Amino acid sequence: MNYTQKFLFITLLLSSGLAYGQLTEDPEDRRDQGRDPLRTQTPEGRPLxxxxxxxxxxxxxxxxxxxxxxxxxxxxxxxxxxxxxxxxxxxxxxxxxxxxxxxxxxxxxxxxxxxxxxxxxxxxxxxxxxxxxxxxxxxxxxxxxxxxxxxxxxxxxxxxxxxxxxxxxxxxxxxxxxxxxxxxxxxxxxxxxxxxxxxxxxxxxxxxxx
The missing domain is CATH 2.40.160 (Porin)
Incomplete structure (x- = not known):
């Protein structure tokens, strides 16, 4: 695997991890914003x-x-x-x-x-x-x-x-x-x-x- 392929592979992994984190984001993350987690919504306001x-x-x-x-x-x-x-x-x-x-x-x-x-x-x-x-x-x-x-x-x-x-x-x-x-x-x-x-x-x- 050359350097270009390695770079593309690492970029793909990082992008996948970021996308997965966004999809599975939990209302507990609101604690980082100084607010209690919502019980029925995501931090973006979408229904759970x-x-x-x-x-x-x-x-x-x-x-x-x-x-x-x-x-x-x-x-x-x-x-x-x-x-x-x-x-x-x-x-x-x-x-x-x-x-x-x-x-x-x-x-x-x-x-x-x-x-x-x-x-x-x-x-x-x-x-x-x-x-x-x-x-x-x-x-x-x-x-x-x-x-x-x-x-x-x-x-x-x-x-x-x-x-x-x-x-x-x-x-x-x-x-x-x-x-x-x-x-x-x-x-x-x-x-x-x-x-x-x-x-x-x-x-x-x-x-x-x-």
Whole structure:
């Protein structure tokens, strides 16, 4: 390869790299200009593609050791609809096991709960100039609980649909990921066995990541 060919080859590489950088430019680059990155636009003002507005994550919920033992997962898919609004859907599954005691003090399986469901939510950043990243939060959650009485083999199933309202504070880690602390109030909470089984109280606290 002579000098002319080498020069053309290096020029081509540099040009390709520059073009690729322009095509993949991220709103995080706005930080170099002293401004926060936009959530739905490129630095040039073009709308971000649908995929780049999506967030994926979730959390672990209902975690308890001992009696009862409980653990749950709650995956989330969220979409940055506007600069201040996030909409999304999520699922949840929680496994809970209760044990009883015999006359000799030994533990035996007593009840097993399988709780599962889904939710749709919307979050709106309502006072960004005063408290950035604080969102009004509303959602509809549907939950079903399957209960098995281990000693008799009897099974029961019931469900509950609940509207929840409250606030979420989101601490961004990157443009498409953050730590979210949510406090909600269940508008459909009744002090009955099913509501106590699913929620425990009308107040719902969550820690999630998306």
């Amino acid at each position: 593609p649908f995929v780049q507005r999506l967030r994926f994550g979730g959390g672990i919920n209902g975690f308890r050791f001992g009696n009862p033992f409980s653990i749950g997962v709650s995956p989330v898919i969220a979409y940055q609809a506007t600069e201040r609004m996030i909409v999304g859907i999520g699922g949840n599954y929680t496994y809970t096991r209760y044990k009883g005691y015999t006359n000799t003090g030994a533990t035996v399986p007593l009840q097993t709960y399988n709780q599962y469901g889904g939710r749709a939510f919307v979050m709106y950043e309502f006072i960004p100039s005063i408290l950035p990243n604080l969102y009004l939060h509303g959602e509809i959650e549907n939950s079903t609980v399957d209960i098995k009485f281990d000693q008799t083999g009897q099974k029961l199933s019931d469900g509950l649909t609940s509207p929840l309202v409250g606030v979420t504070y989101s601490q961004p880690i990157s443009r498409r990921f953050g730590v979210n602390l949510t406090a909600l109030y269940n508008l459909n909470y009744n002090d009955n066995n099913l509501a106590r089984t699913i929620y425990g109280s009308p107040f719902v606290l969550r820690l999630s990541f998306f």
